[in-house]
Amino acid sequence: MSLRAFVSWWLALKQTNHEGAKNTKGHEDLFFCVSLCPLCLRGLFTEYNHKATEGRKNAAVSCILIPVSIMQTATLSVREEIPAVSLFGVRVHAVSMDEAIRHILRFVQERTPRHVVTADSSMVVMAQQDAHLRDIINRADLVTPDSIGILWACRKRGIAMPERVSGVDIVARLAEVSARTGLRLYFLGAQPGVAEEAARHQQERFPGVQIAGCHDGYFRPEQEEEVVERIRQAAPDVLCVALGIPKQEKWIDRYRHILGVPVSIGVGGTFDVLSGRVRRAPLWMQRMGMEWLWRVVHNPRKISKVMLLPRFAWMVMTNRSGIEVVRDG
Numbered sequence: 001m002s003l004r005a006f007v008s009w010w011l012a013l014k015q016t017n018h019e020g021a022k023n024t025k026g027h028e029d030l031f032f033c034v035s036l037c038p039l040c041l042r043g044l045f046t047e048y049n050h051k052a053t054e055g056r057k058n059a060a061v062s063c064i065l066i067p068v069s070i071m072q073t074a075t076l077s078v079r080e081e082i083p084a085v086s087l088f089g090v091r092v093h094a095v096s097m098d099e100a101i102r103h104i105l106r107f108v109q110e111r112t113p114r115h116v117v118t119a120d121s122s123m124v125v126m127a128q129q130d131a132h133l134r135d136i137i138n139r140a141d142l143v144t145p146d147s148i149g150i151l152w153a154c155r156k157r158g159i160a161m162p163e164r165v166s167g168v169d170i171v172a173r174l175a176e177v178s179a180r181t182g183l184r185l186y187f188l189g190a191q192p193g194v195a196e197e198a199a200r201h202q203q204e205r206f207p208g209v210q211i212a213g214c215h216d217g218y219f220r221p222e223q224e225e226e227v228v229e230r231i232r233q234a235a236p237d238v239l240c241v242a243l244g245i246p247k248q249e250k251w252i253d254r255y256r257h258i259l260g261v262p263v264s265i266g267v268g269g270t271f272d273v274l275s276g277r278v279r280r281a282p283l284w285m286q287r288m289g290m291e292w293l294w295r296v297v298h299n300p301r302k303i304s305k306v307m308l309l310p311r312f313a314w315m316v317m318t319n320r321s322g323i324e325v326v327r328d329g
Contacts, residue, residue, distance in 0.1 A: 085154055088322040090127045092119050092143045096162035100144050101173050107263045108237045113256045114141040116265040118167040121149035121312040123245050133246040136253045153316045157323045167267030171240050179206035186234055189217035189242025190271040197275035212236040217243045228255055239264040242271045
């Protein structure tokens, strides 16, 4: 079968399954597991041995103009308003991109420091061994589903998860909102110069976007107070932190109340993409759940993170009770 024919078959099959055809119920497993090949066999075998050894894981732009009815009920936390899914003890909210942007803008209006997590499959696996990270995620005000793997895991259990809500797309949408409303963004993280490049690209793409400041992620522990003070002086509405998982989540949790920024979001490698230094995978690869492969080819250093994906698939396939709908509050 040619690559073109394979892609056409794959997308057609996914569309059929999305429309709810009963005779394609098992295809979601195929989409995710085949997309992990050639890592699947190696990863699953490693996980099996590990278990045996232990004794046998568009708000379009207009949504900045939050309706009065929403603002009048904005005293409730996001957890009390929408359902979430617990994936092996890690909460992820069932939100679409529009809903996530609406909540973020509501948080900005409320002016109380909030933490937004963009959770992917590797984060769920990391949280199984890192209790501190798991606690931070579960205390976050909004946790978006930032991977095809999380959507696949939920759908396998018959749980509706609207769509992938990634850090890259959130920042781009907020930049669009900023250009029209004056929302102030701050970019923290990545290599020296990358955040500034990302800011320039957003200013070219969305003239009028308000970037309150930028700072790279290569600062020493003794420099953290200086970095925190710079952000405080800049007084952004949204702080985008690109320090990688789990460092960015722990950094936000440690400093968000000192910073006083209404919304802090961990966005991983977002600035590398927005700066143009890293090209995002073609749309067809994103739809097939193979963006991980694109990232590894272009940045082999990500292989350690990618190697967590087969373990996530193993957890989903072998632990039926590990995924359930929950409602906080």
